Amino acid sequence: QPLGAHRRAGTIKLGPLPPRHRRALIREVLGLEPTLAAQVEERTGGNPLLTVPLVGGWVARDALELTDSGFALRQGEDDGLPGDIHTVFRRRLDRLLQHHPPAAKEDLEVAAVLGHRVNRVEWDAACGREGGPAERSLLLEALLDDRLATRTSEGWRFVHAMLRESLLSTAEQEGRLARHHRNCAGMLERRDPGRVAVAERLGRHLLHAGDLDRALSHILVGAERQVTRAGYQP
Numbered sequence: 001q002p003l004g005a006h007r008r009a010g011t012i013k014l015g016p017l018p019p020r021h022r023r024a025l026i027r028e029v030l031g032l033e034p035t036l037a038a039q040v041e042e043r044t045g046g047n048p049l050l051t052v053p054l055v056g057g058w059v060a061r062d063a064l065e066l067t068d069s070g071f072a073l074r075q076g077e078d079d080g081l082p083g084d085i086h087t088v089f090r091r092r093l094d095r096l097l098q099h100h101p102p103a104a105k106e107d108l109e110v111a112a113v114l115g116h117r118v119n120r121v122e123w124d125a126a127c128g129r130e131g132g133p134a135e136r137s138l139l140l141e142a143l144l145d146d147r148l149a150t151r152t153s154e155g156w157r158f159v160h161a162m163l164r165e166s167l168l169s170t171a172e173q174e175g176r177l178a179r180h181h182r183n184c185a186g187m188l189e190r191r192d193p194g195r196v197a198v199a200e201r202l203g204r205h206l207l208h209a210g211d212l213d214r215a216l217s218h219i220l221v222g223a224e225r226q227v228t229r230a231g232y233q234p
Helices: 019-029 034-044 048-060 083-097 103-114 120-127 132-145 161-173 177-191 196-209 212-230
Strands: 064-067 070-073 117-119 149-151 155-158
Touching: 019 034, 019 048, 034 048, 034 070, 034 161, 048 083, 083 103, 083 161, 103 117, 103 120, 103 132, 103 161, 103 177, 117 120, 120 132, 120 155, 120 177, 132 149, 132 155, 155 161, 161 177, 177 196, 196 212
Parallel strands: none
Antiparallel strands: 064 070, 117 155, 149 155
């Protein structure tokens, strides 16, 4: 008989830490400098069970150095995820994907390529397989039920940025990442041909797909747009 079914037992559901408590954990307890602390807060989504091993991985490989404002990553060190965190997310995803078609894994990887926040229309268009939208609706419900995603006005977002990083890492290791970026670039070109507002995103996808010549022209257009929006006068 499960412990929770005992008459004297109770269940307490723990959600993410409130923002002020996240900052207290990361800044005061772990002693990170402000920029790195903000990055950790965003990536972990307020989950201390992810925060501690992430920072612990940096400590284990001596990647941190003490500065006047707290611990920072040493120059030249990457902020990649420790293997144990990748393992945690991959196991959760494997359990979730057992109940979905094989293509669901790649659908999630495409979502990760699109960004931390996923526009549902763009997601469907970038995946682009028959029967996919209905299957992706079921996949999204499973993500929401497993508290790996939350809804937004345009679609949904990953609860943990590290979950997205793990999906991107898997896609790269298994040789699918460039193809996903090509599909996302094609989706943007079909949906918004010539639209300046998506030039920067389009250029970024083309860059990761290996199409450097086309990427550069779009990145330049995107940069000019940012300068114009900022009102910069040379």
